[in-house]
Amino acid sequence: MKGCPQRSRCHLLVATGIMVGLIVVVGCAGPPQPRPEAYDPLENMNRSFHVFNTKVDELVMQPVVDAYIDWVHENWRLSISNFFDNLSYPNVIVNTFLQGKFRQGFVDTGRFLINTTLGVGGLFDAASVFGLEEHDEDFGQTLAVWGVGEGPYLTLPFLGPSTMRDLPDLGGSALTNVFTYVGTPVLVAGVAATSPLAVLAFIDKRARADRALRARDELALDSYVFTREAYRQHRTFLIYDGNPPMPELFAEEDLQIFEDLEQEDAVDEHASVRQRKLHEDLPTLEPISTLHRVEETAPVSVKEALFTAPLP
């Protein structure tokens, strides 16, 4: 340590070096291809928590949010949303840099500074007026950009949909939230929060999701699956900053499969009958995650079956 008289500075330098190196290395990895089907090995547990969350929401949150929307004027609600967005914006900045988006990172830093000062502590989104757009980044997205797969899907009690990859952000966002450092305890569970501000933050979050939740309740045939798929797809959308690689890529493959099937139907009138026979033989209890694979290979085996299998 002779060449480095100040130990702490040296450590800082090394740490920064490792960090930059890490960003450069993982920056090349890029997000893994989004899985077409959810990996949901904990579905039974998740479904129970989903039912629990829906009940809690119906009994507690919905009446509170209804009152909040009725009583608090839209402009005030907007300012409250802006305020909490700004408090949690350091999380966006850190993750923007961690994803190697340096230009955007500086823009986001400027945005935070402007909104904290000119925007009166974040109540007004002054930065947007200057053309500094809001971004949505978090540690879950950062992990995806670093090449980490999404892992099993999770429904968390009180907090709702998540994945293994999105779990660490719960801690990360608390660490970077300004809230944490102004003496107000932010309890991740939300419900147990005693601080009025934390309660307001929770109400604000739920109120913003209100339209989407109402849409879900109106549209969904299976509320759990609807929530899971909408969550996963929206996460992919955020990971790719609004330009995901064609979310219907897997559907595109299906289209080809079905076109092939149509052609086969046209060639052989009995094809559909034989296909049906073949599908009946498939086990009916495969996990969802393998369904896609089965469909992918089905036409090939149908063709084979048509030529090889003796028909009754």
Place this chain on the structure above:
Amino acid sequence: MRECDWKVREFLSKMLTRVFVFLILAGLAAVPAHGFSPEPADVVKQFQETLVTVMKQAERLGYRGRYQQLESAVLDTHDIPFVARIIIGRYWNTLSPKEQALFVQTFQELSVATYASRFDGYDGEQFRVIAQKPLPREKVLVETRLIQSNGKQRQFNYLLRRVGETWRIINIVVDGVSDLALKRAEYTSLIKQKGFSALLAKMRAQISRYENGQE
């Protein structure tokens, strides 16, 4: 000389009339030819225009009125039988032709009912077509934006498939959430866990919920 001059004039005027008539006929022939094979973006525009019109008259029309207006619009621009087939995936082939037809019919009713129920008012929204991108295997992506009255924008991207001379919508992706993928996950999961008749019953219940909730 005078007579000859007159004849030339008559000939010229007849010829000009014929050319004129021919041009008009040619023009008329050209217009429908173009009209019969609209661009994918035109199909999307046509549907979105109907949507906005229905939203503006939502209250006057009521649920029934909206359903009727949207039914023809959806059938003209969407490929419902195709979508129905995709969203139940491999289970399609486990159904009898009768069940398949029943499923397509019910899915069509549910799709129109969903539009009629969801688009029940107007709040100054506008659609704008941004781009049209060709995709492999005769598919086209039409990118549009829904611009809300508060200035916020939402991505509405349509996937279209060529059907004969025209194009039909087979998927809508709103802010990255694909309608086709969502429905497919829901429908296949329901069939797997509860069977086809339970799925059909759920769809029927949903349709009557829309009917009763809106009148």
